[in-house]
Amino acid sequence: MPKKPFPSVKQLQKDAQSYIWHPFTQMQEWEQHPPLLINRGKGTFLYDVDGNTYLDGTSSIWVNIHGHRHPTIDGAIRKQLTQIAHTTLLGLSHPLSIQLAKSLVHLAPPGLRKVFFSDNGSTAVEIALKMAIQYWQQCSSPQPRKIEFIHLSAAYHGDTVGSMSLSGNGLFQKPFSSLLFSGRQQIEAPFCYRCPLNLQFPQCQMACIDPLESILKEKHEEIAAVIVEPMVQGVAGLIPSPPGYLQRIRELCRRYHVLFIADEVATGFGRTGRMFACEHESVIPDIMAIAKGMTGGYLPLAATLTTEDIYSAFLGEFDESKTFFHGHSYTGNPLGCAAALANLSIFKTERTLTKVQRRIPKLAVLLQTLSTDPWVGDIRQCGYMVGIELVQDPHTKKPFPLSHRIGHHVTLAARALGLLIRPIGNTLILMPPLSTSLKELKQMIDIIKVAIPLVRASHNSKNP
Numbered sequence: 001m002p003k004k005p006f007p008s009v010k011q012l013q014k015d016a017q018s019y020i021w022h023p024f025t026q027m028q029e030w031e032q033h034p035p036l037l038i039n040r041g042k043g044t045f046l047y048d049v050d051g052n053t054y055l056d057g058t059s060s061i062w063v064n065i066h067g068h069r070h071p072t073i074d075g076a077i078r079k080q081l082t083q084i085a086h087t088t089l090l091g092l093s094h095p096l097s098i099q100l101a102k103s104l105v106h107l108a109p110p111g112l113r114k115v116f117f118s119d120n121g122s123t124a125v126e127i128a129l130k131m132a133i134q135y136w137q138q139c140s141s142p143q144p145r146k147i148e149f150i151h152l153s154a155a156y157h158g159d160t161v162g163s164m165s166l167s168g169n170g171l172f173q174k175p176f177s178s179l180l181f182s183g184r185q186q187i188e189a190p191f192c193y194r195c196p197l198n199l200q201f202p203q204c205q206m207a208c209i210d211p212l213e214s215i216l217k218e219k220h221e222e223i224a225a226v227i228v229e230p231m232v233q234g235v236a237g238l239i240p241s242p243p244g245y246l247q248r249i250r251e252l253c254r255r256y257h258v259l260f261i262a263d264e265v266a267t268g269f270g271r272t273g274r275m276f277a278c279e280h281e282s283v284i285p286d287i288m289a290i291a292k293g294m295t296g297g298y299l300p301l302a303a304t305l306t307t308e309d310i311y312s313a314f315l316g317e318f319d320e321s322k323t324f325f326h327g328h329s330y331t332g333n334p335l336g337c338a339a340a341l342a343n344l345s346i347f348k349t350e351r352t353l354t355k356v357q358r359r360i361p362k363l364a365v366l367l368q369t370l371s372t373d374p375w376v377g378d379i380r381q382c383g384y385m386v387g388i389e390l391v392q393d394p395h396t397k398k399p400f401p402l403s404h405r406i407g408h409h410v411t412l413a414a415r416a417l418g419l420l421i422r423p424i425g426n427t428l429i430l431m432p433p434l435s436t437s438l439k440e441l442k443q444m445i446d447i448i449k450v451a452i453p454l455v456r457a458s459h460n461s462k463n464p
């Protein structure tokens with residue numbers, strides 16, 4: 001039996017509604033239902049305070065890698081606690097941050113040689129933007145006019161003002177339009193499924209990249225960098241890019257003298273089947289942002305990696321003011337570094353990538369069994385990242401009005417059946433920990449297979 005929490009569950013649920021403001025949550029709706037209280041986890045499973053069991057279908061929002069309560073990471077954090085919980089990288093250093101930086105450089109695409117630590121994906125991206133801007137002012141042939149960025153129209157790079165400025169200008173940004181910086185060019189990157197011209201890959205020859213090339217041709221003297229989520233756009237609804245797309249962007253950036261920033265915050269640490277998604281197309285970015293899976297989903301830690309060339313543009317006498325003036329209180333936190341090193345060591349000891357690569361095609365087969373459902377309009381997979389898009393009609397792909405909240409209702413039905421997932425609009429996002437076994441993957445898919453018809457039955461009875 002799980003230990004009964006004190007204060008009581010009732011009291012906690014009451015206090016939850018009195019005191020907490022949840023992220024990306026309409027609190028008026030939230031307050032109408034007592035929240036689900038998770039207080040334990042093990043492997044792929046989460047347990048609520050009443051002892052009910054759930055599969056963690058989101059990797060606790062895209063962060064967990066080797067499962068919960070992994071003894072190696074648990075042990076590494078405990079061990080570090082016997083030394084020190086936190087010391088700073090401002091003016092000092094500590095062994096684990098050094099070891100971690102070295103390990104990351106060895107793992108990262110070759111050429112990325114310097115590691116700047118921070119705490120989360122948004123700051124890792126923010127740092128990439130600031131590095132790029134300052135680089136062009138200080139590099140050997142300075143080009144201070146290079147102050148604009150190019151991003152994809154449906155991109156998501158974080159919630160801080162800078163990273164938000166380079167994300168798709170959707171719902172999330174509307175209230176903040178006055179804050180967003182103006183130096184940005186957006187290119188439509190609908191990718192294949194969303195292609196408005198209905199062009200077929202490969203015959204289309206990636207026509208969606210042409211607008212990027214024309215902007216670069218015309219404005220490269222003002223463009224500091226292009227930023228992309230390599231191989232797959234996550235928050236956009238899990239939209240994979242066509243083969244060769246990433247490499248083509250990399251080449252264009254090189255040709256037009258523009259930095260290439262890879263936002264590997266979601267894709268990093270094995271999520272797509274390779275350690276970093278850039279590896280799928282042997283792409284080497286100038287700057288790479290990593291966060292989510294970095295500590296195996298244990299602690300907030302992030303990093304921005306860059307090349308010797310960019311780093312060296314920041315070297316000089318103190319009064320030349322070439323210093324990169326940026327840093328956070330918890331930069332390089334030792335507990336986080338301990339977790340991250342343990343995370344990396346498990347990739348070796350458990351041969352995580354080999355196992356995941358073997359399971360990815362099997363996951364694809366399992367997903368295919370969903371395709372006969374009349375609401376499943378599209379299944380998009382990139383490794384262990386899956387988007388299942390629900391539509392009114394699988395032939396016309398007519399979407400449900402967002403107000404019907406079909407995705408939300410299916411996730412509630414799945415929860416009652418023992419699977420926690422979170423939708424993006426009407427796309428169900430399935431992103432299991434890399435340690436999830438084939439049997440557990442099958443359980444997840446089987447639950448979704450039951451949850452969708454349950455919601456359909458109640459939807460049809462309300463909308464005859």
Ligand SMILES: *Cc1c(COP(=O)(O)O)cnc(C)c1O
Nearest residue numbers: 120121122156157158234265266
């Ligand atoms: C989640 C995410 C971010 C932001 O990371 P946070 O840690 O939530 O700030 C940035 N980029 C991508 C691609 C992401 O998926």
